[in-house]
Amino acid sequence: MCAGSGEKRTPLGVNMVRYHLSFYPNDVGINDCLAGMFLPYFIRVVHTQPYLRWLFSAFMSTTKWQEAAMVMAPRWQFFDDLLKNSVEKDDIRQIILLGGGYSTQILRNSKLLERNKVTVFHIDLPKLTESYISTVNSFLLGINNASESSDTLSDICPLDNINIPKTSHDIAIEYWKNYVKFISGDLNTDWESKVVPELLGLGLNINTEKILIIFEAVAQYLQPQANEKIFEFIAQKCPKGSKIGWTSFTRDSTTGKTRADILKNIGEPVLFSLDSQTQVEEWHKRFRLSIKECITSADLIMQRLNKYFLKNHEKKIESHTRYIIAEKLDIPTV
Numbered sequence: 001m002c003a004g005s006g007e008k009r010t011p012l013g014v015n016m017v018r019y020h021l022s023f024y025p026n027d028v029g030i031n032d033c034l035a036g037m038f039l040p041y042f043i044r045v046v047h048t049q050p051y052l053r054w055l056f057s058a059f060m061s062t063t064k065w066q067e068a069a070m071v072m073a074p075r076w077q078f079f080d081d082l083l084k085n086s087v088e089k090d091d092i093r094q095i096i097l098l099g100g101g102y103s104t105q106i107l108r109n110s111k112l113l114e115r116n117k118v119t120v121f122h123i124d125l126p127k128l129t130e131s132y133i134s135t136v137n138s139f140l141l142g143i144n145n146a147s148e149s150s151d152t153l154s155d156i157c158p159l160d161n162i163n164i165p166k167t168s169h170d171i172a173i174e175y176w177k178n179y180v181k182f183i184s185g186d187l188n189t190d191w192e193s194k195v196v197p198e199l200l201g202l203g204l205n206i207n208t209e210k211i212l213i214i215f216e217a218v219a220q221y222l223q224p225q226a227n228e229k230i231f232e233f234i235a236q237k238c239p240k241g242s243k244i245g246w247t248s249f250t251r252d253s254t255t256g257k258t259r260a261d262i263l264k265n266i267g268e269p270v271l272f273s274l275d276s277q278t279q280v281e282e283w284h285k286r287f288r289l290s291i292k293e294c295i296t297s298a299d300l301i302m303q304r305l306n307k308y309f310l311k312n313h314e315k316k317i318e319s320h321t322r323y324i325i326a327e328k329l330d331i332p333t334v
């Protein structure tokens with residue numbers, strides 16, 4: 001039951017929102033047209049026809065999807081900023097995407113990652129990993145298993161301003177082939193027995209090279225012990241200066257409705273949460289991590305999203321998540 005929680009609705013749902021948002025103006029900063037490659041063919045067709053796209057937009061804006069978009073947009077920006085700053089300012093050359101889902105982050109940033117020779121380890125459940133690899137292979141390398149379409153990467157990016165130029169496409173291919181490594185495993189059960197040994201086997205350097213762990217919208221689907229093991233790995237094995245960017249779910253409610261109940265109803269129960277700022281601080285202290293940034297989803301939304309396009313100042317926004325960046329301070333104990 002627990003294994004795979006968050007596997008059904010969320011990765012595809014998240015990509016639907018991302019793809020949809022890529023049709024908004026550029027300054028919103030959601031140019032994730034690549035998310036479209038994971039979606040059913042008919043959704044991509046809808047988006048290539050202006051009238052159908054308008055209808056789809058109208059539908060999205062009158063449903064819960066708008067709320068999802070409000071949450072997703074700033075979250076996406078938060079983690080993109082983290083990746084860019086870690087590579088450009090902190091000289092991090094190894095990234096672990098824990099529960100990477102169908103995130104297109106590494107492909108969208110392949111130019112930066114290629115230039116800096118950053119290795120990415122993408123970890124998720126076996127089925128999802130398999131489908132991620134075959135989808136990207138089919139769009140990026142033209143190894144097309146899907147009979148329904150002959151889409152290429154640029155077909156799913158119909159707006160001029162987000163079209164992928166040929167050179168970027170080539171870079172993405174080179175990057176994908178040389179620097180992205182996959183591990184399929186269940187973070188609830190396989191962390192010590194499979195995931196860590198495979199990470200080391202695939203070349204993760206825990207002795208001298210700082211590591212960035214991106215753990216976005218996953219911790220709440222894991223058992224508390226699984227999260228403890230992951231954070232213990234950072235505390236005990238990762239070099240000083242390594243970072244984790246993650247989302248910490250809270251059951252606190254600022255508006256009366258709890259997001260945890262909603263998730264339970266759709267079959268994705270919250271298994272782990274830190275419910276107050278004190279708990280968040282204690283958790284990081286326990287694992288010798290210094291919090292560099294910690295912002296609630298509501299504050300992030302107000303700060304960044306409203307500024308651009310939704311103008312939703314009057315609406316009370318539920319704060320169900322904290323976005324956190326924390327840094328490993330001391331040297332590892334062997």
Ligand SMILES: C[S@@+](CC[C@H](N)C(=O)[O-])C[C@H]1O[C@@H](n2cnc3c(N)ncnc32)[C@H](O)[C@@H]1O
Binds near residue numbers: 011102123128187218
């Ligand atoms: C909400 S999605 C987030 C995906 C991605 N991080 C993003 O932000 O787009 C949650 C991800 O966690 C993965 N996941 C859930 N339970 C897991 C487990 N026990 N082991 C490995 N991955 C898991 C799901 O397969 C899914 O891809």
